[in-house]
Amino acid sequence: xxxxxxxxxxxxxxxxxxxxxxxxxxxHREPRAIARSLLEGWVIDNPGRAGGERIIxxxxxxxxxxxxxxxxxxxxxVRVFRGALREHEPExxxxxxxxxxxxxxxxYEVPNPLRELRAKGRALLASERAQRARAAAxxxxxxxRVGYGSAxxxxxxxxxxxxxxxxxxxxxx
Numbered sequence: 001x002x003x004x005x006x007x008x009x010x011x012x013x014x015x016x017x018x019x020x021x022x023x024x025x026x027x028h029r030e031p032r033a034i035a036r037s038l039l040e041g042w043v044i045d046n047p048g049r050a051g052g053e054r055i056i057x058x059x060x061x062x063x064x065x066x067x068x069x070x071x072x073x074x075x076x077x078v079r080v081f082r083g084a085l086r087e088h089e090p091e092x093x094x095x096x097x098x099x100x101x102x103x104x105x106x107x108y109e110v111p112n113p114l115r116e117l118r119a120k121g122r123a124l125l126a127s128e129r130a131q132r133a134r135a136a137a138x139x140x141x142x143x144x145r146v147g148y149g150s151a152x153x154x155x156x157x158x159x160x161x162x163x164x165x166x167x168x169x170x171x172x173x
Contacts, residue, residue: 002028006081006088007038011049012074012099024085031080032059035096038078042098057096074099 009021027034035057076098081088140146 002026003082004084005031005034006083006085007034008077008079008081009038009042010077010079012077017077022085024083024088030059031061031082031094032057032096035078035080035094038080039076039096039098042076042078053100055096055098057094059094060091061093 004024004026006022006024008019010017010019012018029037036055039055039057074097078096078098079092080094080096081090081092083089
């Protein structure tokens with residue numbers, strides 16, 4: 001049976017929910033499915049905007065269900081209320097989040113001090129750059145092709161320098 005629902009779509013900016021959409025419509029689905037479809041529509045209609053990898057939806061009419069603010073690093077929130085826009089119920093009947101599951105983030109997060117330095121806008125330390133350059137030079141020195149190539153380059157340069165030097169003397173006399 002079709003029923004009138006009001007929905008709100010909000011984006012998390014600086015740990016505050018900023019309402020993007022507040023509207024109502026007639027739906028034939030249950031509130032949980034409405035929230036999921038609105039989040040899926042958000043992903044399709046807003047590529048590159050705040051989002052995430054996981055859609056989590058709760059039916060708040062179930063006794064063991066509650067808002068999941070602590071469980072999800074949410075970027076987008078959809079709340080579904082029973083009723084029309086002007087006279088809907090004060091409490092939502094379903095809520096959905098688009099974001100990253102906090103448990104997943106903790107499980108797969110690997111500390112990387114260089115990434116943290118770059119994130120803060122700092123360049124690599126000079127000693128680290130020098131250490132990397134020395135390691136690259138040692139690796140190149142062990143390669144026999146580099147030795148043959150550098151010997152060939154030195155021979156060409158020496159020949160060019162000697163030729164220039166002798167040509168200059170011949171023109172002076």
